[in-house]
Amino acid sequence: MVSAEKRLEKRNFTALLNSFIDYSLRSPSSTNIHPNARWQQNGITVAGGNRQGNGINQLSDPLGLYVDDDQTIYVVDRANHRIVEWKRGATSGQVVAGGNGQGSGDHQLNNPRD
Known part of the structure; x- marks a missing residue:
């Protein structure tokens, strides 16, 4: 009882x-988005956009992102087992975590998620 x-x-x-x-x-x-926010009709690609792949200018199954105060975008690139940083205006990203194949080593990630 x-x-x-x-x-x-x-x-x-x-x-x-x-x-x-x-x-x-x-x-x-x-979410820091005003309820009456307006959006441009024609957006621009700020990360990826070069088909699915494992190149530094590509993403594969991105599952999350974070934007910091400097407008740097961090993308959880799940299938590539890495976190990629995209600085504002950059044409390619920089791996900041993982990117060394799937695994449990200090230099690896295993299907990261946000």
């Missing part, structure tokens, strides 16, 4: 979790 205290803890946790999910999905500040 579950005690009243345990039921209350579970209910409080569930309410907290639901409010966090609601905040994450509804709050424009969680």
Whole structure:
């Protein structure tokens, strides 16, 4: 039998979790994109764009990205087992982690994800 205290803890946790999910999905500040943001109709390719592959100007199954304050883009290039950094205006990236085949060595990644 579950005690009243345990039921209350579970209910409080569930309410907290639901409010966090609601905040994450509804709050424009969680993604830093204004709700009335406008986008250019014709975008530009800022990373990859040279077909799938393992060249430094190619990506293979990218699964995540991060943009820092300098507008440098870090791409999780899953199938190439690497993280690639793309500086603003660059025509090719630079491997900053992995890129030495799939594995568990200090110099390798194994299907990285964000």
